Amino acid sequence: MPTPLRICIIPGDGIGQEVVPAAARVIRRLVPHADLVPADAGFACFERTGQAVPQATMTAIAGCNATLFGATASPSTPVPGYRSAIVTMRRHFRLFGCIRHSRSLPLADARPGIDVLVVRENTEGLYVGRETAYGDYAEATRLISASASRRVAELACRLAEESGRRRITIVHKANILPQTCGLFRDTARSVISAHPGLEIEEMLVDTAAMHLAVNPGRFDVILTTNLFGDILSDIAAGVTGGLGVAASANIGEAGPAVFEPVHGSAPDIAGRGVANPIATLRATALLLQYCGEHDAAQVLERAIDRSLESAIRTPDLGGTATTEDVMQAVLQSIDGVMRETEQMVSVAAEGARR
Numbered sequence: 001m002p003t004p005l006r007i008c009i010i011p012g013d014g015i016g017q018e019v020v021p022a023a024a025r026v027i028r029r030l031v032p033h034a035d036l037v038p039a040d041a042g043f044a045c046f047e048r049t050g051q052a053v054p055q056a057t058m059t060a061i062a063g064c065n066a067t068l069f070g071a072t073a074s075p076s077t078p079v080p081g082y083r084s085a086i087v088t089m090r091r092h093f094r095l096f097g098c099i100r101h102s103r104s105l106p107l108a109d110a111r112p113g114i115d116v117l118v119v120r121e122n123t124e125g126l127y128v129g130r131e132t133a134y135g136d137y138a139e140a141t142r143l144i145s146a147s148a149s150r151r152v153a154e155l156a157c158r159l160a161e162e163s164g165r166r167r168i169t170i171v172h173k174a175n176i177l178p179q180t181c182g183l184f185r186d187t188a189r190s191v192i193s194a195h196p197g198l199e200i201e202e203m204l205v206d207t208a209a210m211h212l213a214v215n216p217g218r219f220d221v222i223l224t225t226n227l228f229g230d231i232l233s234d235i236a237a238g239v240t241g242g243l244g245v246a247a248s249a250n251i252g253e254a255g256p257a258v259f260e261p262v263h264g265s266a267p268d269i270a271g272r273g274v275a276n277p278i279a280t281l282r283a284t285a286l287l288l289q290y291c292g293e294h295d296a297a298q299v300l301e302r303a304i305d306r307s308l309e310s311a312i313r314t315p316d317l318g319g320t321a322t323t324e325d326v327m328q329a330v331l332q333s334i335d336g337v338m339r340e341t342e343q344m345v346s347v348a349a350e351g352a353r354r
Ligand code: NAI
Pocket: 015, 070, 071, 072, 073, 074, 075, 086, 243, 244, 245, 260, 261, 262, 263, 264, 265, 266, 267, 268, 269, 274, 275, 276, 277, 279, 314, 316
């Protein structure tokens, strides 16, 4: 990893332009020694430069320990030469695992008892983007390989063991797609069964969607393919406070990883100063953890929880606060948590001297 710490900052489109600069302020406060490297990507960048992720951005990402990315606005009608910036980054840097952790947050109306880790294969499935239209019909390729299924299953096992989790639910649709989903399921089963401390469960994706909506607390780790993971992690986000608070990590073997909020560019609220910055701040906490800045990550997590406990909330959480109001609350909480931590350290040092 490059030293000193280098973090690439890419706001992207829509509300990414609001929440990522806000998170950059938090990074400067928590890790003032980090070098922040700004870069450009997204649909507006494509319109300006002809590329959603220009070569200079690829080089910047490759030269940093990690990247904080906002959102990309991908039109749902074909635009010649355009491909989603985040999908491009995931494939280019082989960020084969997308990790989305949803837990019950300290919100009065939050459902209690939820703590689910969705581990999603991030580079293939239907997201390989191989689509063809032939007159009356159109088709898409769903690519599943044993190698990609194996490495994401190994990642799920490692994360489960590191966080003291016990059960991995493999989510698929092998009753309808026995070749592609069958390969994913069988590969995942054989990987997990080599970990004696982990229990394997299997579930069809439609059943998993129902259980996530009705009884999300029953899940521990969900391991699944690209499209299913995209949809299921949005449901998991929805039952734990919504897209305004859900964060995501895209990681590979080693080297640069990309952290982002789960949400997109939110064109309906972009430019109004009311986007919830918490999702991007939680992504920032994951980024700091990944970069080995464990204390900073912990301070940020605690500050986020404190600000959620206060009444200062954006409209998506039922409040009337602006992005800036929430940022002020979070920055104040960071200062408070840092002061308390310093006091604890100095009391402990005093005790040790006596
Ligand atoms: P979206 O996630 O942008 O917004 C869905 C709804 O959630 C909207 O009502 C929005 O206002 C609200 N919302 C999202 N984030 C919020 C926040 N931080 N604070 C408050 N409210 C928030 O999804 P949508 O509208 O379906 O897609 C918009 C664009 O974003 C599309 O072009 C899509 O392709 C792109 N997109 C990009 C993603 C990425 O970059 N990883 C992920 C999802 C969508």
